[in-house]
Amino acid sequence: MTENVLSPGAKVPPSDTGEGTAVPFRIAAVAALGGLLFGYDSAVINGAVSAIEGKFQVESALLGFAIASALLGAAAGAMVAGRIADRYGRLVTMQAAAVMFLLSALGTGFAPDVEVLVVFRIVGGLGVGLASVIAPAYIAEISPARVRGRLGSLQQLAIVTGIFVSLLVDYALAALAGGSQEELWFGLEAWRWMFLAMCVPALAYGLLSLTIPESPRYLIAQGRLGEARGVLAVLLGEKGLDLKVESIRATLARENEPSIRDLKGSAIGLLPIVWIGIGLSVFQQFVGINVIFYYSSVLWQAVGFDEGSSLQITVITAVVNIATTLIAIAYIDRVGRRPLLIIGSAGMAVTLATMAVIFGTASTTVVNGVTTPQLTGLQGPIALIAANLFVVAFGMSWGPVVWVLLGEAFPNRIRAAALSLAAGAQWAANWLITVSFPSMKDFSLGISYGFYAVCAVLSLVFVLRWVKETKGVELEAMQSDPVV
Template identity: 60%
Template structure:
């Protein structure tokens, strides 16, 4: 193994298997991110009945996790700059474990909210630390593909949560039936997360700290050792590049995100806007409220659940497409394709529902209109899953310079969770006006995202992190 000063741009310049190993361990946080946010779908009906909750309280129990996500994301970036990336992963694993056990054994809605918020803190932390760590250990040539593992892990976590909910409920004969140890099936849905959380914590303890963080705190020798396991050549050159952008005394704060004359740096605003647009196109409406859509086009409740699982599988497949393309055609082009495709597919859904008859307060679609809505909804998932889903996480992990990365990523991720909360909680009221109105709003946001990318989003393909503005 050599420490030659001239790095090569070829794949021979780094240990691919080692990079994939480190990125995969970090991305397990994304798996728990997806699992934790989706697992409540199968439990909510039985939990509502057991706790005697009304609709409003049930909605808050479900959405309270998103508030925890926002706080966790807001704080995780700064915490990662102070105690390191790996320690934040371990802290997130602890919060996932505590939340899973607490939720599975909850006595009522009050403590369930507490456990959901704790889990949300872990999700928020994982949503920041995984893309940051992956970007910092990945060579520029494959950084996009490695960064996309975060989204692949998220959608896989969603799929596994939905599948495990379905299997546990089936084994018990219903989510409200006792399955084992005197606990109802819905409680076991939460408890299954303990296995993944413990695996995440155990594996995170085996990976090295980010070399950029190590240089930042003055442990240059350790940083060189870590880089030597990743790079075949150019370790000394990379250390000098990192030192060029990081001073040992510098410690990021929110003041670093501001321009000299006041206001946030333009690149920070771009990160926030990317996060908000990713949510304002309404992707989580498809996952959180999909049964309403499918039943409105004639599906039974059982078929609607099956369609949700199929949609989650589709999301996994198209994320693999993004992994194959992101380092070949670049981030901007993928976002542009996604924005255009989402605008058309969402627009079709808005038009279809605007023409639907209203029967007993719900849209009644003809067979042809229902099929059109079904195809349009799945097309939307395809365009999102292959572009904006993974690419935004890639960009957030790499677009900020070394000095502000953790803090800026935390702020952008917090904005994403706040936008998620806003979209998720506003959809029922928008749907009361009409599904055409809700999907019309998402269509407008998708179109605005296209204009935003054209005007403001930089291409980061192949650019080393040390060269980010």
């Protein structure tokens, strides 16, 4: 029952104590709803790209900026999320994100011009940034160590589910209207309803965040020991509770309020673990995963598929992403974080290199001054298979594992601030990749995918050299130096 979660002194059935994971799972699932909105807001633009381009008559460069504008908001939201979470609490941060998502849905859905659309895409991006920081931090802080990887992976599962839902909504609305630019209901085009549909999960996220407890580590940092003890009893059971509270207090001990200054260290100005978090974030984006989800409809149309077929392919790719994330959830606490990253990097390098070769050697035609590749014979099927195997490699590794590591690898006293910086770097990298792709696509898809393949190889080197295993390590044992 929800009362057990909210009432610090409530008795908890045996199945929901430290012997089980029912309560932590329910709480983590609610927190992960931010990831669903994160995924929806990020990918909903996919089905609307062509309609926006036609409606507002925008060129490639401006179109890329309009699409990527949400990422600017996400970077800003991520950078301030840690401060908000440390000052006002994890739940207030979730609720602020829900409000941002709701405003974005309404503003973009009714946007009269591209400038207003960009403004509200940025507002939605702020919500994405807040959610991208608070969900992994909160889930890590309420999860027992033995299942922290699985519960932390719920964030990525929610993200890819949000991507799938948005792409499915895009496809369904475009099909109902006979095209994304056609009117659907109440005189509004289908692409507008794609954005407005986000109101439903935004309201659900905000309301459900009222039903879960505050992070016990935040409560202890605020001196609210009684409340923290009650929440920990619900999550872990009564055994060893006093030692747990004292252990958390020791790692949170400080003379001043948490701030970005706590991240300073000897490794080029930052603590080593902070640089590792930034590196993981940047490589997660530089392999080009979001090109698949932001531009795949346009990409497949460019190589000969019609709008309906392109959206179908994109929906199938999203389903593949969900399935492989479930694989990661099943194995992350058994195999560990590092092995999954290594396997994923190798798989991404091979599949991206295959796509680089296919698009780099394809014949081309010039349409409206733009050189477009023409896939013939087996090139089309091979490109489709390689693209989906790339999603498999990413979905079972770098997708969920990076969020798990960002949530758990930082010491308690710097977790929110460090996660903010790492997530901010991730959104900045995402913005660079997203805004550059339209121009790169027009220049050469082969070179574009070749660049992503090189980044995948470098990500493998990065993991082998600097990323250590955190499987089964208590949060209170995390150090400023990389965990061995």
